Each structure stands twice: as C-alpha cells, then as structure tokens.
C-alpha cells in the first residue's frame with residue numbers, strides 16, 4: 001500500500017543528493033581509501049534504513065553507528081553488510097552483538113578476553129576495531145607503551161579478528177591534528193612490528209576528510225558531508241544539502257495593538273498585526289531557543305517567528321505578507337534558494353551546530369524521500385519499513 005502523508009509538517013530527504021555527496025567524497029578520497037558511512041542517530045535524522053541502500057550502492061564499505069540498537073536496526077534490514085558500532089558496548093550486551101555479526105569497538109584486554117570466550121561459545125569470529133585515544137579523551141587506549149602491549153595481546157586472541165584501529169580528531173588546529181595523527185601512526189607502526197598489517201586504519205571524520213587528505217590512512221568516517229552539511233573547508237568538496245523542513249499555516253488571526261502571543265505574552269503587538277500559527281514546535285526538533293530569533297520563509301519572503309515557541313506549535317508575524325492563507329507552504333529550512341534558511345543558518349541562529357539541528361528532528365516528523373526527482377517513499381512511525 002502506498003503510504004500517505006498524515007501531517008503538514010514534514011522533512012523531505014533527497015536521496016539523489018545523498019548519492020551525489022557520497023560520489024563526491026569517493027572521488028575526493030580516491031580508490032585506495034575505504035568509507036565507513038556514519039549513519040548513527042537515524043542517519044542524522046534522515047532515516048538510516050532509507051539512506052543506507054543509497055550509500056551501499058554508491059561506495060560505502062562499512063556502515064558506522066554509535067550504539068548497539070542502531071546496529072541491530074540496520075542488521076534487520078541489511079543481512080550481510082559490515083556494521084561497525086563506534087561507541088562502547090558493555091559486556092552484558094556483547095552476546096547479542098556477536099550473534100548478529102556486528103563489528104565492535106574495543107579498548108581493553110579484559111573485555112577482549114570476555115568477547116573471545118563468548119565467540120568460542122557461539123562458534124563465531126567477531127570482527128573488532130581497536131579504539132586508540134590520541135588526545136580527544138573520550139574513549140580508547142591512552143597513548144602509552146602498555147597500551148601497545150595490550151593491543152598486541154588482543155590481536156593474538158584466537159577467536160576475534162582485529163580488523164581495524166582508529167582514533168578521533170579534536171580538530172583544534174592543524175598543529176594539534178598532526179600530533180594526534182602522529183600518535184596513531186606511531187602506535188600502529190609499533191603494533192605492526194609484531195602482527196600482520198591491520199586492514200582499516202582511520203582517524204578522519206567529515207572535517208578531517210576534507211581538510212587533511214594526508215591523514216586518510218586506509219579509511220575515512222564521514223557523516224555530516226554525506227548529508228550535504230558542509231563543514232570547514234567549504235567548497236573543497238561540492239555538496240548538496242539533502243534535507244528540507246516544511247510545514248503549512250494552520251491558522252491566521254488578527255491582533256489589535258497591545259494584544260499578546262503565547263506563554264507570558266512575551267511578544268505583544270505594536271501595530272495591528274496578522275499572526276499565523278504553524279504546527280511545528282520544540283518537540284518536533286524546532287529549537288525552543290529560537291525565541292526572538294526564528295525565521296521561516298513563505299513564498300520567498302523571510303518571516304519572523306514570534307512569541308515563545310510551544311511544544312507543538314509556534315506563531316509567525318504575517319503582517320507584511322501579501323494575502324497569506326491557511327495551507328500556505330512555510331519553509332523552516334532548505335538549501336538557501338529563494339530566501340530560505342539553510343541548516344547552517346538556522347544552527348547559527350539557534351546557537352548550535354548543523355548536526356544537532358538535523359539529528360534532533362523528531363520521530364513524529366514524517367520523512368518524504370525523493371528519488372529521481374520524484375516522491376519515492378513516505379515514512380513515519382506508522383510505517384513498518
């Protein structure tokens with residue numbers, strides 16, 4: 001059955017743009033570097049299950065997620081594909097990860113031994129990547145001689161396969177990035193004196209990939225750039241933003257001078273005003289702190305969001321809009337054409353970054369997928385797939 005849109009507030013996700021972006025990344029990194037396509041957080045709000053096939057068809061070697069449940073969600077749909085969980089998986093969850101052939105991130109010999117035992121019991125040989133901490137100090141082995149010894153011991157365990165080693169750049173500046181990179185490659189050199197070469201060595205996220213081609217090693221882990229969220233080094237890779245966020249006017253009301261709007265009447269009319277309501281609020285992922293800063297676009301005209309943003313709705317000042325009507329399209333963000341805000345611009349207004357804006361688009365926002373310039377699929381939480 002063709003699934004119908006059930007809400008005026010929705011995001012469009014352009015799969016053609018995602019395809020375009022991964023091809024650009026692929027061309028930029030060349031054939032000798034693999035891609036771990038980062039689709040954690042439901043592919044930054046774009047919908048991991050829907051995005052993954054486009055990435056797989058166009059050159060992703062590994063799908064990378066943050067958590068076990070994200071890995072399991074993908075495993076249900078993509079039986080054979082390599083899925084890397086980049087976060088920490090506690091011991092009590094290892095069994096399900098192994099039984100579902102998920103690749104784990106490990107950074108202790110103690111856990112590696114538990115995994116090794118479990119693997120033997122389950123008659124499996126799970127793949128793992130070692131996390132090496134080169135300075136970010138989030139997860140991973142500290143850059144110390146005893147860490148090298150532990151990693152070699154892990155590699156020597158019989159029932160697990162160490163497929164990779166990786167670190168994460170803090171992106172403080174070029175000097176610090178280089179120090180981090182050097183720490184990783186020096187550690188790898190010491191490890192590989194005692195073992196066969198590791199397959200996947202990686203340190204670059206999107207910004208690292210774009211700014212530091214010399215640090216690509218054998219794999220990169222781009223996230224944001226796959227969705228066309230341009231990082232620093234704008235223009236080095238040509239990208240197309242994949243997500244557009246839209247709604248429609250649900251109500252229009254006229255105010256006399258002095259009448260208030262929303263909680264606390266924190267906005268009051270200084271002139272006779274025409275106020276529109278739009279059915280989007282902070283529970284949809286529209287940041288509440290856009291109070292006094294929010295802007296939407298109607299028919300190519302920028303319109304201010306006024307009053308306190310509610311959980312499910314907010315108000316806009318239509319006084320200067322010619323003949324607005326209930327049902328008129330309102331663009332919350334798009335690609336910047338026709339006076340729309342980009343994800344970048346709205347993130348600056350909200351005092352956050354682009355990834356936070358898209359990854360917090362709520363589950364109750366339907367996703368409309370565009371492929372070959374046509375509506376390809378509509379998904380919301382009533383959709384099974």
Ligand SMILES: *Cc1c(COP(=O)(O)O)cnc(C)c1O
Nearest residue numbers: 038086168205206221222223224
């Ligand atoms: C999220 C994440 C990435 C991707 O980050 P982007 O900045 O979106 O490219 C890469 N590596 C790790 C370990 C991550 O957690």
